[in-house]
Amino acid sequence: MAVPVPLGTEDRTARLTLRRPDRWRREDSSQADLRVTGDDIVLTVRSRPSDRAIGDENTGLLARLPGSVDGLLLVGCDTWTAAGAPARLVEYVRPDDEGDVAGAHLLFVTGRHRVDLTIERPLRRLLETDDLVFAVLESVRATEPVPVRPERDLEPLPDPAPAPALDGPRLSAAAVGTLGSLAGRRWNPTLLRTAAGRELIEAGLVGRLGTLPEATQTLLGPWQGDAQPVTLEQHLPDGGESRLQAWSETVVDGTDETGLVVASLTPDRVVALAAGRLGVGPAWTFPFRTGSLPAHLLGRKLAGGADAPDLPESLVEADPRLARFWAAPWTVSYLRRPGKPKPITIVHADELGFARVGKTEAGETVFVTDSPANVHRSLVRALLPA
Known part of the structure; x- marks a missing residue:
């Protein structure tokens, strides 16, 4: 349960009011209606004349954001009802030299103006600042009269960005096993006499005399001791499988059958890589009417293949949204974390x-819709050190 967050100070612009902690400081800015900073958080408000509907403004925002910063990832888009005006909340993550930045962009329209409120903070502090950030967002109120307009269908959202590829040498499982055995060493001449060792030499991970370059020693650092990886295992609609393993800043991508790519990435970039593999991106999220399903039915569906069952007709009629979801091609992902006996299962x-x-209780398994932003938070929780 979220802990109530004290918001003692009210700020006001010509278009909105909001409340925020007293310790945050208002800054002068010629390029914004309001700029406030505190707790590694930067809040900015801008507005401009516009008579466009919220769907049109949001479509434009979602089209522009990915091109504003190279590598920016859209992680969610939701309707927002607390502002007293038609609104959308868009969440994103953008790369930065000092570590990735998580952004929440609240956009609302009044019929005369468009108002953009952004809150950015370091991705590594996303979870610990969520309660505070959302308390501030929920305090925002439009102050300009908003004309009543007829409701229309929600605007279409862009497809998720293509999953990024991991750049690194592709190795056999034997070569990766041999590489892991070198953790903590600087030299191993016996590598010259094994096929796996020669593969590592050809990939540039080991020198011609069995020496380990500094880049390889950095790669091996997280493998020392008994460290276990966070693993994202995926079963794809075409029957294929993929696996992404992360030991802190060392990543192994692939399966024994397809070959394994080994590389070093910052934890922030590992989160972005995993999010791309999951297909995180803007999507409207509405709940199923049905909160659980027979365990045997869902288990067979998760297993996939020719034996995957159809949804019973009674459920198709009672829950059309679940029926559409059930009929679509599924990617089933298991996020396995060290020390946790059960994986997080995401469809x-x-x-x-x-x-x-x-x-699963009494033969029924909980099966509920989840927003892309929440899926992304699961990755942050699993992959970024607390």
Whole structure:
């Protein structure tokens, strides 16, 4: 349960009011209506004349954001009802030299103006600042009269960005096993006499005399001791499988059958890589009417293949949204974390969004929709050090 966050100071512009902690400081800015900073958080408000509907403004925002910063990832888009005006909340992550930055962009329209409020903070502090950030967002109120307009269908959202590829040498499973055995060493001449060792030499990971370059020693650092990886295992709609393993800043991508790519990445970039593999991107999220399913039915569906069952007709009629989700191609992902006996099971239905598999009790398994932003937070929780 979220802890209430004290918001003692009210700030006001010509278009909105909001409340924020007293310790945050208002700064002068010629390029914004309001700029406030504190707790590694930067809040900015801008506005401009516009008579466009919220759907049109949001479509433009989602089209522009990815091009504003190279590598920016859209992680969610939701309707927002607390502002007293038609609004959308867009969440994103953008790369930065000092570490990735998580952004929440609240956009609302009044019929005369468009108002953009952004809150940015370091990705590594996303989870610990969520309660505070959302308390501030929920305090925002439009102060300009908003004319009543007829409701229309939600605007279409862009497809998720293509999953980024991991850049590094592709190795056999034997070569990766041999590489891991070198953790803590600087030299091993016996490598010259094994096929796996010669593969490492050809990949440039080991010198011609069995020496280990500094880059390889950095790669091996997280493998020392008994460190266990966070693993993202995926079962794809075409029957294929993929696996992404991360030991802090060392990543192994692939399966024994397809070959394994080994590389060093910052933890922030590992999160971005995993998010791309999951298909995180803007998607409208609405709940199923059905909160759980027979465990045997869902288990067979998760296993995939020719034996995957159809949804019973009674559920198709009672829950059309679940029926559409069930009928779409599924990517089933298991996020396995060291020290946790059960993985997080996430289902992505093509062009529809995410669902999460929960506990099983009395033969029924919880199966509920989940937003892309929440899926992204699961990756942050698993992959970024607390």
